[in-house]
Amino acid sequence: MTANGDVEVKQSRIPGAGKGLFARKTFSPGDIVVAVDRPLVAELEIDRMLDTCAWCFQRAATNPTERSMAVSMGLPNGSTDIKNCTGCQRVGYCSKSCQSKAWKREHKHECKIISVKDRPDLPPGVRGAIKILGRLKADPKTEITHVHDILNLWPAGDPNGLNEIGAQDKKRLDDLHLLGQAAWHYCGKQNIDGLDPQSISIRLLSNIMTNTFILSSPLDDINLGIGFDPLICSANHSCDPNASMAFNQPRHEIRALRTIKAGEEILIKYVEVTNPFNVRQAELKESYFFNCQCTKCAKGASLPADGFLERPNDLENEYHKLADKLVDQYESRLSKFVIPGNDAKAQRRVAAMHAKACAVLESGQATLDEVKEAIKMCIGSKMWRWTRQPVPLLCRRLLTLYLESGSIYQAFRLGVKLHFEILPALYSQEFYPDRLVNAWAVSTFINVLCGPANQELYQELAQGGLDLRLIYFGFLFYVHDHTPQMFGFDTPVGKVINSTYRQIMAGVSIPEADIRQRIETIWPSLEAVAHNVTISSL
Incomplete structure (x- = not known):
C-alpha cells in the first residue's frame, strides 16, 4: 500500500528552487512517505x-x-x-x-x-x-x-x-x-x-x-543503475535531510528519518552529505547546477566534517613530500577539496591528498592494496580521523574488497569498526540504511567464521572472551529490530532478514530475552575490537 495521497507537490520554500514535495500529514521516523511499485x-x-x-x-x-x-x-x-x-x-x-x-x-x-x-x-x-x-x-x-x-x-x-x-x-x-x-x-x-x-x-x-537517483541493492554496495520518477524527483535536496530513499528491487520508497510535520517540505540527499562543505557544494553544482543553502551549508566549513586532527601546516615531512607530488598530479581538481585557511599552500597539500583518496574511490578497478594505502595515507598523516570523509567511504570499499577476496576475518573486524566507531558518528538514526546494511554484512561474516572451516579461529577468539555465536545474535537482533523502519519485511532484503531470524530462533531453546542480556555483557569486549583496528592491522 502506498502513502502517496499523504504528500503533495507545490512551490518549494527554498530560495531559487522550483517545485517541492510536502507532507499533508505528520510522519513518524520510519514511516513510508512516498512509494512507487517501480520508478x-x-x-x-x-x-x-x-x-x-x-x-x-x-x-x-x-x-x-x-x-x-x-x-x-x-x-x-x-x-x-x-x-x-x-x-x-x-x-x-x-x-x-x-x-x-x-x-x-x-x-x-x-x-x-x-x-x-x-x-x-x-x-x-x-x-x-x-x-x-x-x-x-x-x-x-x-x-x-x-x-x-x-x-x-x-x-x-x-x-x-x-x-x-x-x-x-x-x-x-x-x-x-x-x-x-x-x-x-x-x-x-x-x-x-x-x-x-x-x-x-x-x-x-x-x-x-x-x-536521476542511483539504484543499488541494500545487500551490497554495487551501483546497479539509475532511476527516475516524477513524484520522487519532486523532493528537493538538503545536506540535513529529513527523509531517505530506499530501493527495494523494484519498489522505491522515501521514508522519514525523523518526525516530519504536516505542511513541512520533504527533503532527501542528492549527494553524500557527510562530505566536507566544499565537496558537497562542488558535487551539487557539477551534477545538479545549484548552490545548496540548507541549514547545514549555512554554517559553511565549520563543522566536524570539515576539520582536521592537526593543522595542515603541521603535516609531517614524509607526507609533506608526498602531498607536494600530489598537488601537481591533481592540480585541476584541487578547488573541490580546498578548505580556506591561513596557509594556502598547506591547504592545497591536504586537498591533494583528499583528491588522491577520492580518485581511488572513483576507480572501479582499484585494488585492495590501493584502497588500504589510501586509508593509511589519510590516517597516517594525522590529518584525518576515522569518521572524516573520505576515510569512511574508503573503509566501506575495503570491506567489499575483503569480501570479494574471501578475507572474511578482516571484513569482520573492519565491519565491527564501522558499526561501533564510524557509522554512528555519521548517521544518528540506528535504522539508517548504511548502518543496517553494514550490521547485516557483519552478521553474515560471523556466520561464515562460525563454520567448520574456521574452527581454529573460532576457538582462539572464544579463549579471548569473544563468543562469535553470541555476537552473531547481537547483530542479527540489531538488524531485525530496525529493518521495519527502513525496508520492511515484505521487501527482498526484509524477507531475507526475517527468514534468517525465524530460522535461527526456531533452533534456539534459550529465551530471546536471556540472549539479549548475555549480549549486553559481551558488547564492551567487541567494541574494544573496533578500537583496536588500526592502519597497521588493516
Missing part, C-alpha cells in the same frame, strides 16, 4: 546489463568466489540466474515473470532497437527515453500524462533551465542534446499526433538525466 524509469548501467535482472534489479554473482561466498551467507545473488532476452541478447531477467512484466511495459519498445548487430550498448538515459517515447506512441492518451509530469520538472520545465545548464557547463548541455537526438533517431524520427518528438526527446532526456 517510471529504471535503467541498468551498461556493465550490469547481463548479470542483473532488467526488471527487478536482482543481481547474480558471476565471479565463482563471490557466488560461493554469497551461497554460504544465504544471499540472493548466490542463487540468482540471469537469462538473456532471446530477441536482443542485450538484457536479461531472473524469471519469466519479470521478463513478462518488462515486455508488456517497456522492453517491446526497445528490443529491436538495441538488438541491431554491431550497435554499441546505449547509455541508460537514452534507453529510458526510448521506452518513454515508445509507450507514448503506442498509447498516447495514457502516456501523455507521464510525459507532462516529466517535462514539468527542471530544467525543461523552466523556460531558462536548459540555458542555465549551458551557461555553467556547455559540454553537458551539448551531451544532453546529442543523447536526446539519439533517442529520437533510434525511435524512427516519427511524429506522434502532431507533436515534435525530437524536441520532446531532448527535453525528456534532459530532465531524466538531471534528476
